[in-house]
Amino acid sequence: MGNALAHVVALSNERRRADRLWSVSRDLMLIIDSDGIFRSVSPSWTRILGHPVEEAIGRHFSDFMHPDDIASSTEALRHALNDRELTNYENRLRAVDGTYHRLQWHTTKDDGLVYAYGRDVTERREVEEALTESREQFRRLVQGVTDYAIYMLDPEGHVSSWNEGARRITGYEPNEIIGQHYACFYTDEDREREEPCKALEIARMEGRFLADGWRVRKDGERFRASVVIDAIRDDDGRPIGFASVTRDITEREESQRQLERAREALFHSQKMEAIGQLTGGIAHDFNNLLMAVMSSLELLRKRLPADPVSERLLHNALEGAQRGATLTQRMLAFARRQELNVDSVDVAELLSGMNDLVQRSIGPEWPITTRFPLRLPAVHADANQLEMALLNLIVNARDATPAGGPIVIKGSCENVKAGSATGLAPGSYVRIEVRDKGTGMDSETVRRATEPFFTTKGVGKGTGLGLSMVHGMAQQLGGTFELVSDVGQGTSAILWLPVSDCEKTKPAAPAHEETPPVKSRLTILAVDDDPLIRMNTAAMLEDLGHDVIEAHSGSDALRKFKSRPDIDLLITDQAMPNMTGIQLIAEIEVLRPNMPIIIASGYGDGLEVPGREIERIGKPYDQRRLAEAIAKVMGAQVG
Known part of the structure; x- marks a missing residue:
């Protein structure tokens, strides 16, 4: 009786332990019948998958199975x-959040039911898959590298792996080299000095061997190689082989020279950009000063009594100021900030029209010859600026040939491909070359020739802005300018200009149109942040008979415009702090659409107003140019 009781107690305790194991196990335990219906699932079902236990009992296992695993799991249940x-x-069960967990199952059968417990191996499989993928990626990476020979060596130096780069550089196929000693890559002299063994010994002792030296390809050709050999060790630190990386550096010196040239070109480009920004800023400020000087001198001329000496002095002052204005235009051209009237220009026709005048100007000692194909495309350019640029190049050619000599101007159409040494965007260009047989220039002079104010001419014989202007104009048009010269061999000045998409156009004869009548007295809002410019502009306008309201900023102008509905015309500077002229025009356009407006600026870019044409006058401007602009804009308004 006592033994039976003890047996019952033991059985009860075992059942309690089983129940406790069922309740606390982190692995999933379940009972499934022959139809695939869950009879019972342990609480870890909820912990792992998130579904309540009661939702699983009585459901078919396929309700929670990944669709791709249902067939194989049905077969597995049949086996069980x-x-x-x-x-x-292993199979996959769906969690409450829609993701799938991979479970690894162990089963046993009892009384027609299958008892199974499954462990969630999702994270382990993900880690294993990631590791496998990482290894495969690394293998593909190493195998796919073609610039480096990457291969493994056993402890004695025999090749045990071979990548594509090794095959390309040395010429050996994997089946030809794997198992061979790597000393076959060394020259006979190095093998006699036992260099391969020394390299492995250094790598074994120090962990790494690095050297540049001569190596031999399969066909016997020698090449210069940069070699790294790393010792590979096991977890206990014992060497188990070597990893060798070899790079063919035969052309490294040439590549290094190319890199140095690229760095020099980048430095030069950055320097020229910085000089261009500085030059543009100086030219803008200088324009403002010239504006004040020229307008004051013009107004002073009207007020001085008739006196030949005073008139001559005044004329000289105006002439000097005008020369200064020409210099600023060249500076702005170098900085690519002058206004260009771009059109489709026939270069051959342009040169033909100016040839006689230029030939007479430079003299018969420098005969000009032009060589152009019959059908040279028109270029995308400003005809006046291009004419000035060609004149500069011709005069420079003359000055470089003091004893006289031919000047040849050649034109051709060239197709530029991507990556061209000219640095041009791919497309069609007209190449204009002005060639002389003069003294030529050394490389340093050629390098600095397009810098502003650099000149090889004597003091007072050149400003150093001619080539700078040509360079800036070409860059602004989307082309480029280059010089090719050798001392004693002459110089070729080459201008690249983009081919025009439009038909060649001939300048139309000026139309003799009557200027529409303009109101004799206008109320004009004059805006400029420079008090000298503002004062002189107001003085010129008042001298023309107009009433002037002055404003020192965009916000000041906007405030006065709102309070004065009688304003007939706005004349504004562009470069002003806080609010530019274009921004001011946009604000006024909202208040009074189609308001007559003139914008005055020394710069030629960034002056577009979407949706309307704005009359522009360049600084410095005189009273006549100002009057013409007013007549034009007010005439258009009346029309």
């Missing part, structure tokens, strides 16, 4: 029901 226990069988 036939007394074939499953071990490490």
